Amino acid sequence: MSATTGHLTKADTVVERALEASQSDACIVIVEEASEAELRFANNTATTNGTRRDRNVSVIAFREVAGGTAVGTASSSGATDAIDLVRRAEAIALSAPPAEDAFPLVTQGQSAAPSEFSDPPVMTNLAGLGDVLTGLGDAFGRARAAGTTLSGFAEHRVSTVYLGSSTGLRLRYVQPTGKLELVARTDGGARSAWASAGAADLATVHVEELEERLARRLAWGERKVELDSGRYEVVLPPDAVADLIIMLGGSISGREAEEGRSVFSAPGGGTRVGESLSSHPFSLRSDPFEPGLECTPFLVTPASGQDVSVFDNGLPIERTEWISQGCLARLEYHRAAAARSGVRPAASADNLILELPGATGSIEDLVGRTERGLLLTCLWYIREVDAETLLLTGLTRDGVYLVEHGEIVGSVNNFRFNESPVDMLAKTVEAGRTERALSRESNEWLNRTAMPALRVAEFNMSSVSPAT
Amino acid sequence: MVTVELDAEFLALPLEAVRGAALDRARALGCEHAEVRIERIRSQFVRLRDARLETSADDVELGIGLRVVHDGSFGFAATVELAPDSAAALADQAVATARAVAPAVSERVELADEPSHGEAVWTSSYDLDPVEVPTSEKVALLEEWSGRLLRSSGVDHVTAYVLAVVEDKHYADLAGTVTTQCRVRLHPVVEAIAVDGQAARFETMRSVAPPAGRGWEYLLGEGWDWDGELARIPEYLIEKLRAPTVVPGAYDLVIDPSNLWLVIHESIGHATELDRAMGYEAAYAGTSFATFDKLGTLKYGSDIMNVTGDRTVAHGLATVAYDDEGVEAQSFDLIRNGVLVGYQLDRRIARLKGLGRSNGCAFADSPGHVPIQRMANVSLRPAAGPGPSTDELISSVDNGFYVVGDKSWSIDMQRYNFQFTGQRFFKIEKGKLSGQVNDLAYQSRTTEFWGAMQAVGGESTYRLGGAFNCGKGQPSQVAPVSHGCPSALFRGIKVLNARTESGR
Numbered sequence: 001m002s003a004t005t006g007h008l009t010k011a012d013t014v015v016e017r018a019l020e021a022s023q024s025d026a027c028i029v030i031v032e033e034a035s036e037a038e039l040r041f042a043n044n045t046a047t048t049n050g051t052r053r054d055r056n057v058s059v060i061a062f063r064e065v066a067g068g069t070a071v072g073t074a075s076s077s078g079a080t081d082a083i084d085l086v087r088r089a090e091a092i093a094l095s096a097p098p099a100e101d102a103f104p105l106v107t108q109g110q111s112a113a114p115s116e117f118s119d120p121p122v123m124t125n126l127a128g129l130g131d132v133l134t135g136l137g138d139a140f141g142r143a144r145a146a147g148t149t150l151s152g153f154a155e156h157r158v159s160t161v162y163l164g165s166s167t168g169l170r171l172r173y174v175q176p177t178g179k180l181e182l183v184a185r186t187d188g189g190a191r192s193a194w195a196s197a198g199a200a201d202l203a204t205v206h207v208e209e210l211e212e213r214l215a216r217r218l219a220w221g222e223r224k225v226e227l228d229s230g231r232y233e234v235v236l237p238p239d240a241v242a243d244l245i246i247m248l249g250g251s252i253s254g255r256e257a258e259e260g261r262s263v264f265s266a267p268g269g270g271t272r273v274g275e276s277l278s279s280h281p282f283s284l285r286s287d288p289f290e291p292g293l294e295c296t297p298f299l300v301t302p303a304s305g306q307d308v309s310v311f312d313n314g315l316p317i318e319r320t321e322w323i324s325q326g327c328l329a330r331l332e333y334h335r336a337a338a339a340r341s342g343v344r345p346a347a348s349a350d351n352l353i354l355e356l357p358g359a360t361g362s363i364e365d366l367v368g369r370t371e372r373g374l375l376l377t378c379l380w381y382i383r384e385v386d387a388e389t390l391l392l393t394g395l396t397r398d399g400v401y402l403v404e405h406g407e408i409v410g411s412v413n414n415f416r417f418n419e420s421p422v423d424m425l426a427k428t429v430e431a432g433r434t435e436r437a438l439s440r441e442s443n444e445w446l447n448r449t450a451m452p453a454l455r456v457a458e459f460n461m462s463s464v465s466p467a468t
Numbered sequence: 469m470v471t472v473e474l475d476a477e478f479l480a481l482p483l484e485a486v487r488g489a490a491l492d493r494a495r496a497l498g499c500e501h502a503e504v505r506i507e508r509i510r511s512q513f514v515r516l517r518d519a520r521l522e523t524s525a526d527d528v529e530l531g532i533g534l535r536v537v538h539d540g541s542f543g544f545a546a547t548v549e550l551a552p553d554s555a556a557a558l559a560d561q562a563v564a565t566a567r568a569v570a571p572a573v574s575e576r577v578e579l580a581d582e583p584s585h586g587e588a589v590w591t592s593s594y595d596l597d598p599v600e601v602p603t604s605e606k607v608a609l610l611e612e613w614s615g616r617l618l619r620s621s622g623v624d625h626v627t628a629y630v631l632a633v634v635e636d637k638h639y640a641d642l643a644g645t646v647t648t649q650c651r652v653r654l655h656p657v658v659e660a661i662a663v664d665g666q667a668a669r670f671e672t673m674r675s676v677a678p679p680a681g682r683g684w685e686y687l688l689g690e691g692w693d694w695d696g697e698l699a700r701i702p703e704y705l706i707e708k709l710r711a712p713t714v715v716p717g718a719y720d721l722v723i724d725p726s727n728l729w730l731v732i733h734e735s736i737g738h739a740t741e742l743d744r745a746m747g748y749e750a751a752y753a754g755t756s757f758a759t760f761d762k763l764g765t766l767k768y769g770s771d772i773m774n775v776t777g778d779r780t781v782a783h784g785l786a787t788v789a790y791d792d793e794g795v796e797a798q799s800f801d802l803i804r805n806g807v808l809v810g811y812q813l814d815r816r817i818a819r820l821k822g823l824g825r826s827n828g829c830a831f832a833d834s835p836g837h838v839p840i841q842r843m844a845n846v847s848l849r850p851a852a853g854p855g856p857s858t859d860e861l862i863s864s865v866d867n868g869f870y871v872v873g874d875k876s877w878s879i880d881m882q883r884y885n886f887q888f889t890g891q892r893f894f895k896i897e898k899g900k901l902s903g904q905v906n907d908l909a910y911q912s913r914t915t916e917f918w919g920a921m922q923a924v925g926g927e928s929t930y931r932l933g934g935a936f937n938c939g940k941g942q943p944s945q946v947a948p949v950s951h952g953c954p955s956a957l958f959r960g961i962k963v964l965n966a967r968t969e970s971g972r
Contacts, residue, residue, distance in 0.1 A: 038943060041572065044574060045572070048544065048941075049566075050836075051544075052546040053547040053548060071524070073524060075526065076528040078548035078549070079551075080528075096603065097521055100520050126568055140574060151747065151751035181751060182751075259625060265670075268665060304523055305522065386907070388669060389967075393876065393909075395878070395881065414880065416885050460969060460970075462911070465884060465885035466757075467880035467881050467883075
């Protein structure tokens with residue numbers, strides 16, 4: 001264990017040493033280097049903060065055995081002795097049963113290197129927060145003067161992943177991720193608003209711009225309206241659409257659908273692929289090359305799961321339309337499962353885009369065409385209630401506004417909703433243009449999303465929440 | 469006294485040199501307070517699908533985190549480089565961050581006093597280190613369990629997994645407290661699935677064995693009757709698949725500890741965190757209806773409601789000897805005779821509100837994360853004396869349901885409005901159980917719900933439930949926590965039908 005202490009060896013060197021030390025039939029090594037700077041604030045004061053340097057090394061050992069290939073994975077953070085890690089992975093592979101997801105490993109020719117493997121990792125630090133730090137100090141002063149309190153979080157993280165294999169892969173990718181979230185509360189918390197921005201570079205994010213959005217929303221709330229539970233027409237901004245569509249994106253398992261245990265299972269067996277989910281020709285896709293939402297273009301996973309496989313490490317991630325022309329088009333499969341089912345493999349990327357081709361409307365346009373309905377801000381505490389229908393429950397948060405004859409006329413109490421994102425697509429009356437969005441609840445796991453605003457009929461507000 | 473045996477490999481790390489370098493540098497830079505944690509968190513996850521290995525992960529997280537208070541501002545820095553010069557550099561980095569944020573700090577950070585506890589060591593109660601049990605042995609046990617269920621008629625699929633965590637934590641602060649603690653925990657889960665392919669319907673039935681602060685012996689039968697639970701899962705599953713759908717309305721509920729622990733967690737545990745009640749989580753986890761001005765007067769529930777927080781109960785997931793601010797573990801009242809009388813605290817919040825000593829609820833889930841106030845084991849006290857059995861509670865219900873096992877959960881950001889489902893719901897008719905219903909969800913508001921608690925079961929019904937994955941803070945941190953409670957009877961709770969809710 002003493003060998004795990006001390007200073008970090010260069011990532012590409014760790015990969016080469018581990019591959020050289022491997023005594024198994026094949027080996028994959030993943031090194032993820034990461035650095036992060038973050039600042040939290042509440043009640044108009046900075047609270048917690050941090051800067052962090054991370055490294056995680058995973059070794060995957062593959063061993064040919066009677067009946068297939070056995071796999072062992074060992075991971076460790078820090079200045080791990082790569083050879084110790086190789087031995088640990090090999091020891092696990094030695095007693096593991098043949099893997100169900102075995103498939104020939106990806107080779108050098110199948111995956112093009114997006115950057116120079118021997119380059120060092122890209123690092124961030126406090127400077128990665130851009131002018132957020134100074135912007136906030138000024139914003140707290142303005143908030144105090146206006147009788148509001150600001151809370152929120154700013155974060156910048158850069159990860160550099162290195163993937164090497166005994167089949168010749170040497171892949172490296174740099175992925176920066178940032179966000180700023182701001183909540184303003186006034187009237188002792190009776191009125192509140194939330195605004196956010198996700199961006200790879202926080203130099204493009206300005207506190208003042210978010211403050212303006214908050215001020216506009218707080219002003220809408222000056223007139224209070226109490227409404228009862230019921231089914232309402234709602235306008236969901238792109239952020240709230242992201243809250244729900246991310247949950248749909250987490251339910252696209254091919255295997256679960258085939259086994260009859262998913263919202264995408266068809267009556268009588270098989271899947272709902274090919275079935276129309278909406279009369280609007282929606283496209284739901286992930287694409288590592290989506291402009292502004294670029295993310296790792298090859299598969300990296302230290303462990304297999306339901307629809308991902310360690311055997312697929314390094315496989316190029318392609319643009320995949322999960323929903324195309326409003327129809328369910330693809331489900332997620334690793335290569336071994338896809339081969340068994342006679343379909344093309346499909347892997348999720350670290351982004352998600354919902355788009356109605358040709359739609360240009362803004363939130364204001366959708367509100368303007370709403371006779372009577374609710375404009376939401378974002379959703380919270382979203383959990384699955386019934387997997388058969390993908391019924392979700394959750395709360396509205398930090399701003400629900402009543403719309404009458406195309407105008408915002410006041411702010412409304414919060415609601416608990418019970419609604420399915422699959423049904424939401426079917427009940428969509430109108431969609432706006434797709435823009436960068438940040439899910440309130442899930443952005444830490446999926447920051448890179450672009451969504452349209454949606455106007456949805458008969459959205460089930462199951463009960464009133466007195467929370468503010 | 470538990471025999472304390474710390475892991476030799478962890479003790480062989482240069483703990484003293486690294487902590488010394490960090491603290492010496494922090495002292496030299498003029499910090500009012502500094503605390504350093506060197507942690508090694510070993511975790512193993514093994515999951516089988518239909519008795520075949522699907523996921524196997526074996527991870528070690530090793531790192532060092534340093535938090536300082538410098539001129540009234542916090543600064544935190546962390547690295548995975550475990551070397552004295554890197555540790556000293558952390559102090560420079562943490563102080564630089566504290567200075568950089570100072571212009572945005574309008575509330576000077578001060579911490580409640582805590583005496584030095586000198587050098588102390590502690591381990592949680594367990595026999596077998598679960599991470600040392602070979603993966604093949606884990607796979608073999610889950611394979612055998614899965615096989616039992618798959619052989620039962622009507623079971624189409626089985627998922628079985630176990631997550632094992634061993635957390636070694638070395639802590640030191642400028643006041644002179646130096647603690648080395650080891651905690652062990654396990655979360656085993658088995659779920660059976662039945663599919664009616666023609667109708668595209670399916671149903672699941674999951675084990676209700678709680679995650680626990682125990683070693684591998686837990687899976688071998690110590691503290692839980694696995695054989696008994698596995699034997700009943702298929703019949704429960706098939707009954708549920710065929711069960712009639714629930715008719716919505718107001719019903720009396722007898723709630724089993726396997727379901728009630730989660731209601732306690734959401735509606736009491738989080739609501740009595742003082743940092744939340746004061747708005748320090750307003751942007752993320754939320755605030756609380758139980759605001760500080762209501763301390764000592766808020767009628768939280770009926771007179772029989774008594775709730776404590778503790779970090780001391782054996783096998784509790786939040787149990788430690790010292791928290792991540794060097795505060796000794798304690799037990800304290802939160803609700804007495806239905807009235808709010810206390811909050812969970814860390815040192816900053818305790819000082820801010822003039823509450824004296826912290827009650828020891830600071831925790832960081834990783835060496836790379838800053839300690840924040842996290843939940844103690846928050847538990848509902850059973851009835852005094854022998855108290856009623858679950859059957860006796862059921863016998864006092866004319867028209868209602870007996871709710872077992874947790875499933876779906878959601879509560880609002882101020883901890884008023886909640887909705888829960890469960891693993892199974894047995895109809896109660898004239899004091900007798902009469903088979904399961906399906907599609908049931910119950911909704912209520914916190915003080916209405918606890919006000920409707922008419923009876924709590926006796927000690928014999930008391931169980932410790934809990935979770936590994938309680939979320940709070942930004943960046944998000946997960947904390948393990950247990951909740952003890954008896955079975956309890958609630959009158960007139962709103963029951964919904966989940967299929968009707970979906971518009972079907």
